[in-house]
Amino acid sequence: MDFTALTHACTLIALSYMALKIRNLLVIERLQALAVPLLTGAASIVMMLLPLSGDSLFSDLKFAPIVMAGLRFGWLSSLLSTLLPAGYMLLEHKPDWGIEAVQSLLLPAIISSLFHRKEYDSGYAFIRLIDGWSVCAILTVVRVVSHVQLETAQTSLFWLSQLLMLVFSGLAIMALIYMFNDENKIWIVQRKLELEAKQDNLTRLPNLRGFMDIAKRTVRSRRIAIMMIDIDNFKRYNDTFGHLHGDQLLREAGQLLKTAVHEQDYIARYGGEEFIILSHMTDETQLSHYADWLRHNIEDHRFYGDSVAGTTISIGISISRMPGDELRRLIAEADEALYVSKQSGKNRYSFYRADQTQQKNA
Structure with missing residues (x-):
C-alpha cells in the first residue's frame, strides 16, 4: 500500500x-x-x-x-x-x-x-x-x-x-x-x-493603562504636551440629575473631545470626570488656541437631558522640556495647572510654571 x-x-x-x-x-x-x-x-x-x-x-x-x-x-x-x-x-x-x-x-x-x-x-x-x-x-x-x-x-x-x-x-x-x-x-x-x-468601559476611550503605554514610547523620542481636562461641577450634576445622567454626560463629553482633538494626538479617560490628552504641539500659542477650541466644543454642546448648553471644562497644560522627560512628572505638572484653573474660576486653561506662577485665561 x-x-x-x-x-x-x-x-x-x-x-x-x-x-x-x-x-x-x-x-x-x-x-x-x-x-x-x-x-x-x-x-x-x-x-x-x-x-x-x-x-x-x-x-x-x-x-x-x-x-x-x-x-x-x-x-x-x-x-x-x-x-x-x-x-x-x-x-x-x-x-x-x-x-x-x-x-x-x-x-x-x-x-x-x-x-x-x-x-x-x-x-x-x-x-x-x-x-x-x-x-x-x-x-x-x-x-x-x-x-x-x-x-x-x-x-x-x-x-x-x-x-x-x-x-x-x-x-x-x-x-x-x-x-x-x-x-x-x-x-x-x-x-x-x-x-x-486598555479601554474604558463607560466612554469607550482608551483607559490610563493604554494611554501610558503610548505616551511612554512617544515621550522618549520627542517633546510633547500633556493636557489634563476636568468637567466642571460634575459632582453637583450627578447629585442633581443622578448617576445615569452623569454617566451619559461622561460618554458624550468623551466622544465630543475625541472628535475635537487633532488626528495625531491621543486622548484617554484618566478617571472619574477627568480626561487626558497627549499633544504633539509644544508651542504655547498653538496650545492656547487648542485648549480654547476644546473648551468651546464642550460649552456650546447641549448634552442629553440639558435644556440649554452650558457644561464647561477646565484644563491644565504641561510641556516637556526635551525628549525623554519623565512622563509621570509631566502628568503631575498638568494636574497642578488644572488645579489652578479650577481655583481661578473654572472654564479656563492654565499652563504649568516651575515658579508656581500660572498663566490663566478665561
Missing part, C-alpha cells in the same frame, strides 16, 4: 503548524516580511526532499506553501517565497528545472496572489476555502494543458492521476486554510482582550 500522499500531507501540515507558531512570535512587521518568504521557501524544499515512489499517481506538494503565502500575503511574499526552492532545484541540476520552477513555483505564486484580498492584511479576515479550491483547479487545468501540448497520446492513467492530484492538493490546501483561520481566531480573541484591557 502506497502511503506517499499521506506522508506528504502530514509533513505539510506539521510544517504549517510550526510556521504559524513562529509567526505569532514575530510582532515586528519587518521581521514578518522577511520570515514569511524564508519559512515558505524552506517548507517547499522540505516537500521536495520527501521521496516519491515510482508508481505513485501523486506529485510532491512543494507548491502548497507558496499558494498559502500568495493567498494570505499577496504577490510580493509569494514571489519571494519561490527564490529558495528555485535556487535549490538549480543547485540539484534537475533536468528541465526552469520549466518545473515555472509550473510548480512561479505559476502557483502568481495565481494564488490573484485571490489575495486587501482585508487579509489586517489579520482580522479569514481566507475563503473556495479560493483554495479555485487555485488548485486552475493549476490542474494549466498542468493538463501543458501535458496535452507536449504528449501526443494521453492514457486513462494520466487523467486519473490529474483528478486524484486535484482532489488531494485541494484537500491539503483546505487543511492549511482551516489551520490558519483557526489560529487567526485565537489571535483575534487575544487582540480583543488586549484592547478591552
